[in-house]
Amino acid sequence: MEAWGFFLLGLVLLALGGDSIVKGASALAQRLGASPFVAGLLLIAFGTSLPELAVNARAVWVGAQDLALGNAVGSNIVNLGLTLGVAALCAPLLVRMRLLSPLLVLLIIATLALIVLGLDGVIGRIEGGVLLLAFVAMLGFLLARGAREAEPVRGDVAAYAGPAVAWWQALLRLGIAIALLYFGAKFIVQSATTLGASLGLTPLLSGLLPVAIGSALPEVAAAVAATRRGQGDMVVGHVIGSSLFNLLVVVGGMAVFRPLPLPTSFVRLELPAAIAFAVMLLPMLRGDLRVSRGEGAVLVLAFVAWVVLEIAMLA
Incomplete structure (x- = not known):
């Protein structure tokens, strides 16, 4: 009960902490000279990934790399x-942002690259550095292609960044957010192994299932609220940007800090599963530029099937 x-x-x-750091980072970026549009694009690219980054950084720091890897890919x-x-x-x-489709293709390529890099069972420091450089290149592509979006889309992205505030307010928000993320990550990591053991899960599967699903629940609630406001671009953009951030920055950063063992099961099951979900989404973004309720039901059913498969493999 204490662990729960x-x-x-x-x-x-x-x-x-995730909500506070997004607002603080956006305000600080604008104070440093970024336009609201650029700040909004950067938030779409990795704003919702910062809580996962905090958990994974804490896990790597205390030597729980399996937990961090499971959380990164499971997320x-x-x-x-x-x-x-x-x-x-x-x-x-409803998706109007044209750059989301090529970003999804980049996500598929990045996942395939991670599979290839992990065929020898480990992601080394040099390979981790390559992943980090790939994220920098992706940001350059995002900013270049984003400038070519239609004016209504650019306006929505700029509005999403929120208003600029005073320096002290931006720094205060960031300070509070960092404290919240630090303690949140500390409590999650110290309790996840205990909970996983009580459920019969390895640290890898603890990160893959309860930690990844639990940490995503606030994002699910935020996505539902954004959908009801007609912000489909932001929802899909967050999902793709967050997924790229997890693969390139989180996994790459962990490997640079310390060579990262990649279990055979990840190369054969979890990473191909991530590719399968991305491939399912590709025709939705290239077709009528919308994800319908029926397509949403397919995604949820596929996710439930994946969870059932993971649990069945424990037997």
Whole structure:
């Protein structure tokens, strides 16, 4: 019960910290000279990934690399299957941002690259550095292609960044957010192993299932609210940007810090599953540029099937 209490408290702190750091980072970026449009694009690219980054950084720091790897890859599957699926079930996601389709292709390529790099069972420091450089290149592509979006889309992205505030307000928000994320990540990591053991899960599967799903629940709620406001671009953009961030920055950063063992099961099952979810989404973004309720139901059912398969393999 104590472990469950710390786990739930950690999730609450991560949710609060994630919201605060997004607002603070956006305000600070604008204070440093970024336009609201650029600040909005950067938030779409990795704003919702910062709580996962805090958890994974804490896990790597205390030597729980398996937990961090499971959370990084599991979060992608949760984002693509559960978050998008539930949001689309609540209201169809209308997508006008043209750069999301090529970003999805980049996500598929990045996942394939991670599989190839992990064939020898480890992601080394040099390979991790390559992943980090790939993220920098992706940001350059995002900013270049984003400038070519239609004016209504650019206006929505700029409005999403929120208003600029005074320096002290931006720094205060960031300070509070960092404290919340630090303690949230600490409580999650220290309780996840205990909870996983009580459920018969390895640290890898603890990160893949309860941690990834639990930390995604605030994002699911935020995605549903954004969908009801007609912000389908933001929902899909967050999911794809967050998934790229997890693969390139989180996994790449972990490997640079310390060579990252990649289990055979990840190369054969979890990473191909992440590719399968991305491929399912590709025709939705290239067809009528919407994710319908029916397509959302398919994504949720596929996610449930993946969870059942993971649990069945434990038997």
